[in-house]
Amino acid sequence: MKITILIISFILGTIFGSLFNVLIYRLPRDISVVFPNSSCPHCGHKIKPYENVPILSYIFLRGKCSACKSPISWRYPLVELLTGLYFALCVYFFYLKSQNTIFLDIGLLVKTTEAIIFGSILIVQSFIDLDWFIxxxxxxxxxxxxxxxxxxxxxxxxxxxxxxxxxxxxxxxxxxxxxxxxxxxxxxxxxxxxxxxxxxxxxxxxxxxxxxxxxxxxxxxxxxxxxxxxxxxxxxxxxxxxxxxxxxxxxxxxxxxxxxxxxxx
Ligand SMILES: [Zn+2]
Structure with a gap:
């Protein structure tokens, strides 16, 4: 049961990591976060949903755009992996470790959510800082x-x-x-x-x-x-x-x- 929760947390984290990649790329460039859909910065190829699966797509595409074969930055899967691991770590440390019953513990849930939001902000800020010094x-x-x-x-x-x-x-x-x-x-x-x-x-x-x-x-x-x-x-x-x-x-x-x-x- 605990393993299942950790795996789900990890997968959820990688999905959020994928969203953070969009924020890290678009926010400093003043591009809308919701529109347009992601495309290859080299050839404009619209990224299809199956090319947008966190971590896995990068591996299947062997780090290259499917249309123009330009390399895709390894930073994308890195942010997804990092966020996935962070989510799982938070769920383990702040929830599962101190949770003895199968019932939902609101207090621990709030604390875990706080840790996840806090770290998420720091992940996005850190990568923007690395790129733009802001x-x-x-x-x-x-x-x-x-x-x-x-x-x-x-x-x-x-x-x-x-x-x-x-x-x-x-x-x-x-x-x-x-x-x-x-x-x-x-x-x-x-x-x-x-x-x-x-x-x-x-x-x-x-x-x-x-x-x-x-x-x-x-x-x-x-x-x-x-x-x-x-x-x-x-x-x-x-x-x-x-x-x-x-x-x-x-x-x-x-x-x-x-x-x-x-x-x-
Ligand atoms: Zn391309």
């Missing part, structure tokens, strides 16, 4: 409001007070760092979008999640940046911080709010 305000503000709304139910990750502290921590702390960095180096160390993203993360998971996301995100970011700095000295390059903060927030979420627990030991 984080969309609509998702930052929308996510922030959704996070606060979840905190108003008694089943969310945090209560309303913790959520508000989270928004403030996510908004103020990186702003101070931004300001100091700007004064010292006369350039932006992190983007305004990153600050809004951290405020959104705070609305979902509270101040500790902001700290966790910033710490893990910075360590991961440095691990990627140091080899790049060594390779091309004096070269200016820009690494989007959004994906690292997102990975940090998700890892922190799955750690079960480890910072807060350590504080009370």
């Amino acid at each position: 984080l969309l305000d609509s998702f930052n503000y929308g996510g922030l409001i959704i996070g606060i709304l979840f905190s108003l139910t008694s089943y969310g990750f945090v209560n309303i007070k913790e959520s508000m502290i989270g928004v403030l921590t996510g908004g103020i702390l990186p702003s101070v760092i931004y300001f100091i960095y700007f004064k010292v180096r006369k350039m932006e160390g992190l983007g305004i979008g990153d600050i809004k993203l951290l405020a959104m993360i705070g609305a979902y998971g509270g101040g500790f999640m902001v700290l966790g996301a910033m710490f893990i995100g910075s360590v991961l970011g440095l691990l990627v940046a140091i080899p790049m700095i060594v390779k091309n000295k004096n070269m200016q390059f820009y690494i989007p911080f959004g994906p690292f903060l997102s990975i940090g927030a998700i890892l922190y979420m799955f750690s079960g709010n480890i910072l807060e627990k350590m504080l009370w030991i």
Whole structure:
């Protein structure tokens, strides 16, 4: 039974991942999300429903457009796989693991849904950031409001007070760092979008999640940046911080709010 639920969650996740691919491609380009139907960017070939099955179509088409044989980016199946795994992981961690009866547990369901929405926003934002070095305000503000709304139910990750502290921590702390960095180096160390993203993360998971996301995100970011700095000295390059903060927030979420627990030991 649990395996069946996990498989269904995974498949549902890949379908959402397919939708996220559309959002990641179209939103920054200002193309309508609902119309027109997906087509090959090289030859305009309209993608048929059977060519649009998450992950599987990519394998059957061997990563090429069926009409012009142009390569299809491996990012598409990657986003689908990632979203599928994330959905299944959330259902396992926040629902199945703590669910002992066969009856529907509304509280766990709300929490699982919250985790899925939170991660979904971060997946879309991260891939847009990788392509365009921007984080969309609509998702930052929308996510922030959704996070606060979840905190108003008694089943969310945090209560309303913790959520508000989270928004403030996510908004103020990186702003101070931004300001100091700007004064010292006369350039932006992190983007305004990153600050809004951290405020959104705070609305979902509270101040500790902001700290966790910033710490893990910075360590991961440095691990990627140091080899790049060594390779091309004096070269200016820009690494989007959004994906690292997102990975940090998700890892922190799955750690079960480890910072807060350590504080009370
Ligand atoms: Zn084509």
